[in-house]
Amino acid sequence: MAQSAVRRLPRWVLLTLCLAYILPGFVGRTPWKADDMEAFGFMLHLAQAYGPEAVSWLKPSLLQQIDPSAALLPYWLGAWAIQLAPPGVPLDVAAHLPFMGLLALSLAATWYAVYALARSPAAQPVAFAFGGEARPADYARAVADGGLLALLACLGLARLSHEATPALAQLSFATLLFFALANLSRKRLIGLCSACFAILGMALSGAPALAMVLGVGGALIMALDAEKPSSLRVRRIDVAWIILICLACAAVVSALGLWRWRLNFSQMLEIKSMMRLMLWFTWPAWPLAIWTLWRWRYQLKNIFANPHLSLPLWFAVVAIGSTLLSGLNDRSLLLALPALATLAAFALPTLQRSVAAFLDWFTLLFFSAGAIIIWTVWLSMHTGVPAQPAINVSRLAPGFVPEFSAIALGIALLATFAWANLVKWRTGRHQPVLWKSMALPAGGATLCWLLIMTLWLPVLDFARSYAPLVAKVGSMMGETQCVHFYGLTRAQGAAFEFHGQMKLMPAPLKQATTTTPTSECPWLIVDTQSISALPKDVDLSLWVQHATVRRPTDNNEDIVLYRKKPTEPLIAPIASPIVVQ
Secondary structure, three states, rough: OOOHHHHHOOOHOOOOOOOHOEEOOEEEOOOOOHHHHHHHHHHHOOOOOOOOOOOOOOOEEEOOOOOOOOOOHHHHHHHHHHOOOOOOOOOOHHHHHHHHHHHHHHHHHHHHHHHHHOOHHHOOOOOOOOOOOOOHHHHHHHHHHHHHHHHHOOOOOOHOOOOOOOHHHHHHHHHHHHHHHHHHOHHHHHHHHHHHHHHHHOOOOOOOHHHHHHHHHHHHHHHHHOOOHHHHHHHHHHHHEEEEEEEEEHHHHHHHOOOOOOOHHHHOOOHHHHHHHHHHHHOOOHHHHHHHHOOOHHHHHHHHHHHHHHHHHHHHHHHHHHHHEOOOOHHHHHHHHHHHHHHHHHHHHHHHHHHHHHHHHHHHHHHHHHHHHHHHHHHHHHHHHOOOHHHHHHHHOOOOOOOOOOOHHHHHHHHHHHHHHHHHHHHHHOOOOHHHHHHHHHHHHHHHHHHOOOOOOHHHHHHHHHHHHHHHHHHHHHHOOOOEEOOOOHHHHHHHHHHHHOOOEEOOOOHHHHOOOOOOEEEEEEEHHHHHHHHHOOHHHHEEEEEEEEEOOOOOOOEEEEEEEEOOOOOOOOOOEEOOO
């Protein structure tokens, strides 16, 4: 590897790319169904944004239900942000701020982890006979740039990393732990402190078992490298400290009752489903990671002497195994992306020119086609030309009215112009540079994500948000703020509280009193999934069905609205229930 091939990616370009990836999806978007809205509901209750009743910070609840994932820290961060936000700042915007920081932490920790691993002697390129080889620091910096670009290019990162949920917190702290272990031999104090925060953060974010496995296993892997100079080895005392940190976190988790085992063996043998999930979720990191293992296969015989391979491989295997054990949960697979991106980065120095050219052309066609489709649908919605995309949108999202935004259009035009310049640069004649093969994948993924979160944001908010459903139900109830509920999901309940500014109270049950139950609220909302059990628990003689409100973009998520029967006889008979599309 020559010195000319490890020129650094300009910092302003890298920072601009990261900002263009982080901000869209957090700015201007309401919480979507269902995990995003549910997590936001827990934050609202902790911040006491609705109702004077106190909520335990150690056992967050929503609709009188405890969080099944046993995640505390993500909800604390969102609630603190809501409480500290200046007056006038929307609550959902305030709750998103700490999660923007968590995503930025994930990207930064990945870069510095790859940089530390690339500085290890086993990862350095072969020295030339007459000099001119890449300097170690410059080589490590170029590999780290490629690793960060590979992470940004992963398709599965886009949506889940922009939801204010425990999954993003787990990703951030797992990446911080990856950074801590990679730096444990060179920066011992920073590594131990980062490992302490990372393991505790993962444990309080709903993944204590994963935190222990990754922490102890990663520390042992780094300590087994006996071929390093004594000054660069991970000492046994450092491994002991990691184990003590894990034991202390285990004690905290046990005291708080946060252990949860979410094992689902029903899909462990679904190899085809797992392969399909891996194929698109981790693209383009997984083929490059396989290429790395093939080209470095002789180093795998003594894998512990090659921490740039063993450490990311350990994190990737644990995350993939967790995905299998949790029933092919893509949120578990999210933790594998930084490790796979690291392995992909070490494929860049060994890529053949034909392989790099194929990757570039495939990426160019794929993301250019995606951008053209996004622009075509947007033009069709606003101009009617071509007509078919607008027809498809109206069929999938009935009732949606396109909204024009000059700011969104301007940002989308700038992003498209930047993509055109990137393609022009990549197809031009330039001296080879290590990270160039990841420039188009990262730029294309960022472009499509930014276009979707600007041009398509209104229709996606309409389709993925509960706001249209809550607005329909609220228009029927008028000025009433007190509402009984039965069978609502936590996400639905949070949506009615936030979008409808309603005070939700459990429906009065038959077995709650020996006398005839009375209703305090004039309305009752019921999810259709629970309508069959309603007569067993609620005295329907006190209620009359008023309407069935259908969520515009989901025929399987209806809300049945009941109103309290008047105490005096009605002069006119009650009309039959109506169905609102």
